Amino acid sequence: MLASDLRSNPLLRVALVAPILIVFIFSFFNLSAPPDQQRALASLTLGVVNADEGMGPLKLSDRLLGGLGQAVPFATTILADEAAGRTALDQGDVAALIVIPAAFSRNAASGEPIVLKVVATQHLTPVESQLGAMLGPQLQAGISAAMASALSAMGRTPPPLSVEVEMLHAAPNNTALVVPFVATFALWIAALAGAITLYLGSRRLAGPALRLANLRALVPLVVTGGASLILALAIAAFAESWAAFFHLWLVTWLAAYALTVLLAGLLAVLREWALLLIVPVVFYQSALAGGQAPVSAMPDWLRWLGEAVPFHVLPDTYRQVLIGGPDSGIVGWSLLAIVIGLALIYAGTYLWAGSKSAPMTESHAG
Structure with a gap:
């Protein structure tokens, strides 16, 4: 009787197989790919536009960028100029953009204020969008500390540093x-x-x-x-x-x-x-x-x-x-x-x- 029902009713045959297969797929997927915040951060790329003109052969920004790449949990990539950086951010090739001004080294040596720019966006995934939101304060603290360490050897006080955050695409x-x-x-x-x-x-x-x-x-x-x-x-x-x-x-x-x-x-x-x-x-x-x-x-x-x-x-x-x-x-x-x-x-x-x-x-x- 059961065999006859199974032959005549395809939905009944699926009912026998479906629970086993669905349980296997759902358990395998969830247990083999749990949420990993470190992996998510490592998958992000931060774009950097270094417009620093330096002072002769010296570019203080190069030293800071070298330390930045080692200190942050995500990858960094150097972009030619701000226009190229905005295009990369718009296309989703980078999750956020840092723009170092042309007078960075000069202002650092003379003690004049330095303004860095962070360009963030909200048109990417939530994890990528959060990067730009948290980057400003972290960048300000990190570069201020790095500049203080670099300039203390020269007997100089680091200049005031601020970070200007701009949103490329903002959600309503x-x-x-x-x-x-x-x-x-x-x-x-x-x-x-x-x-x-x-x-x-x-x-x-x-x-x-x-x-x-x-x-x-x-x-x-x-x-x-x-x-x-x-x-x-x-x-x-x-x-x-x-x-x-x-x-x-x-x-x-x-x-x-x-x-x-x-x-x-x-x-x-x-x-x-x-x-x-x-x-x-x-x-x-x-x-x-x-x-x-x-x-x-x-x-x-x-x-x-x-x-x-x-x-x-x-x-x-x-x-x-x-x-x-x-x-x-x-x-x-x-x-x-x-x-x-x-x-x-x-x-x-x-x-x-x-x-x-x-x-x-x-x-x-x-």
Whole structure:
């Protein structure tokens, strides 16, 4: 009796395998890749623009920068000028930027005030954005101490040092900083629920396979339009970004439809077995997308997946719309996902319809 039920009901077969596989995946992922603050800091890169003209052959800033690279837990890279540094920060190649003024060595020798500039941004991951916020006070204390040590040997008192912090891209409020993570996770969960209910509700509908495939392709377009409208209204209200409302709605609708038809396509082809792939991806895409920390902060065995698959596009899009930054490529990637999803929907629907000999009045497609 049980064997007969297992042969006739694929969902029952998945029910036997799913708990074991899901427990293995979730435990392996969480226990082998725990949060590591030191790894996260080491993955960050600090850009430095050294415009110090020095005094003859002497550049006091070179000595200080050498000590800075050894003292901080993250990598440093020298950039040609402030324009190149701002471009690197805008592209996310560095997490923050330090600009050393041209008169640094002269002012240090003469005792005149020195003003360093830190350019931070909030359009990157929260871990990267926090670097710029904490860098100003730490930089002021560290360089003041280093200058005092260097100048004491010359019998000189270090000059007053201040740090000017500038924000390249600033969030309208704190809510905008968490929108990329929250909205991305909400869209993936909604796409998962929508794809499953669409599959279960349509797999035994009567009629030709083409009609069923069209239904699976068009219903998500309408449903995601309404869902994305609600999400865009919530984001615009809480993030105080009403000027970006229509942009938010359009990119959210496009992404929601792309995710839904992609998951629906996998279900159409693989049927219930697709859940073993879909569920772990939905719950761990935020880590693979760099929702809280850059993908480079992940363990090496997992980082390749986050770099190979463009999970980061959706959170990057919300940061770009609400805060600023370069185009994320959401349109191109979404259209590609839609094409793949629709192809899977039609192929899977026809595949399973053709494998059944039942009459069309009780179609068992997909």
